[in-house]
Amino acid sequence: MDTVTLKIFRGNTSGGEMVSYTVPKTPGMVVLDAVHYIQRSLDTTLACRWNCKAAKCGSCSAEIDGTPRLMCKSRIEEYPSGEITVGPMRAFPLLKDLVTDVSWNYRVATKIPSLVPKPEVSGKPFVLQQEDVERVQEFRKCIECFLCQDVCHVIREHDKKDAFFGPRQMVRIAGLEMHPMDGINRREQLKNEAGIGMCNITKCCTEVCPEHIHITDNAIIPMKERVVDDYFDPITKILRKVGVLPTDKKASFSSVPNGLTVIKQENSSSKS
Numbered sequence: 001m002d003t004v005t006l007k008i009f010r011g012n013t014s015g016g017e018m019v020s021y022t023v024p025k026t027p028g029m030v031v032l033d034a035v036h037y038i039q040r041s042l043d044t045t046l047a048c049r050w051n052c053k054a055a056k057c058g059s060c061s062a063e064i065d066g067t068p069r070l071m072c073k074s075r076i077e078e079y080p081s082g083e084i085t086v087g088p089m090r091a092f093p094l095l096k097d098l099v100t101d102v103s104w105n106y107r108v109a110t111k112i113p114s115l116v117p118k119p120e121v122s123g124k125p126f127v128l129q130q131e132d133v134e135r136v137q138e139f140r141k142c143i144e145c146f147l148c149q150d151v152c153h154v155i156r157e158h159d160k161k162d163a164f165f166g167p168r169q170m171v172r173i174a175g176l177e178m179h180p181m182d183g184i185n186r187r188e189q190l191k192n193e194a195g196i197g198m199c200n201i202t203k204c205c206t207e208v209c210p211e212h213i214h215i216t217d218n219a220i221i222p223m224k225e226r227v228v229d230d231y232f233d234p235i236t237k238i239l240r241k242v243g244v245l246p247t248d249k250k251a252s253f254s255s256v257p258n259g260l261t262v263i264k265q266e267n268s269s270s271k272s
C-alpha cells in the first residue's frame with residue numbers, strides 16, 4: 001500500500017514535539033484528509049480546526065513544510081518526498097496541537113468601522129460603476145484564514161500586534177476606503193492606529209493568500225499613497241490649498257467598536 005508520513009506538532013503551551021504518523025494514500029488526498037485519518041484511526045486526541053473542507057471557511061490554516069497554507073487545499077501529491085511536516089501557525093498563541101488562538105484578529109476588526117454612507121446617498125440605493133464594484137469585490141473574497149497575518153514578519157517575527165493591524169485588516173480597510181459610497185475618512189486610522197507605515201511591501205502576504213487577493217499591490221500600496229498624499233506630500237497640500245486638487249470632504253471618526261462609531265462633529269458640519 002502506498003503511504004505518506006506526516007510529522008505533526010503535538011503539544012500545548014507547556015511544550016511539545018513532532019510526532020510521525022504513517023497514513024495510507026488515496027487518490028486526490030489532501031493534508032486535511034490525512035489528519036482526519038489520524039484522528040479516526042491512529043490518535044483521537046489530535047486537535048485541529050476545520051469546517052468546510054472546500055477552502056472557503058478559513059479554519060484549517062497551518063504551516064505545511066514551513067509554509068502557511070490551508071490543509072484542505074494542500075494535495076499530498078504536491079509533496080513527492082512522502083514526508084510532510086504540519087505545524088500550527090506560529091504568529092498566534094498555541095492552544096493545542098494544530099489549533100491556535102486567532103481572537104486578536106477579531107478584536108482588531110472591531111476597531112474598523114463598517115461602511116457609513118455619505119450623507120448624499122444615505123437611505124438611497126447605491127448606483128455604482130462596474131469598475132468600482134470590481135475594485136472592492138476583490139477584497140470581499142477574504143475568507144479570514146489569517147495566513148497572511150501569520151506570514152507577515154511585522155506580526156510573526158516582531159510581534160507588533162499593538163502597532164500594526166496586519167495585511168488581513170488592510171484588505172478590510174481597503175474594501176471600505178475604496179468604496180465610492182463610504183463617507184468616512186479612514187486615513188488617520190491607517191496612519192496611526194493601524195500602522196500602515198510598518199509594512200515594507202515584502203509581498204509575503206500576497207504569496208500565501210489562498211484567494212489570490214493582491215494584498216500588497218491593490219490594497220496596501222494604494223492606501224499608503226493616500227496616506228502620503230494627505231500627510232506627507234507638500235505639493236499635494238499646496239495644490240489642495242489653492243483649489244487645483246479637490247479637498248477630501250469625508251468625515252473623520254473616533255475609533256471605537258462598530259455600532260458605537262462617532263463621526264467627529266467638526267468634520268460632519270463641514271460636509272453640509
Ligand code: SF4
Pocket residue numbers: 151152153154166167198199200201202203204205206216220
Ligand atoms: S507586504 Fe507588508 S503586510 Fe504583507 S507581509 Fe510584507 S510587511 Fe506584512
Ligand code: SF4
Pocket residue numbers: 141142143144145146147148149167168171208209210211212213215
Ligand atoms: S487576505 Fe487572503 S490570506 Fe489574508 S485572511 Fe484573507 S483570504 Fe486569508
Ligand code: FES
Pocket residue numbers: 050051052053054055056057058059060061070071072073
Ligand atoms: S476546512 Fe474550510 S478552509 Fe479548510
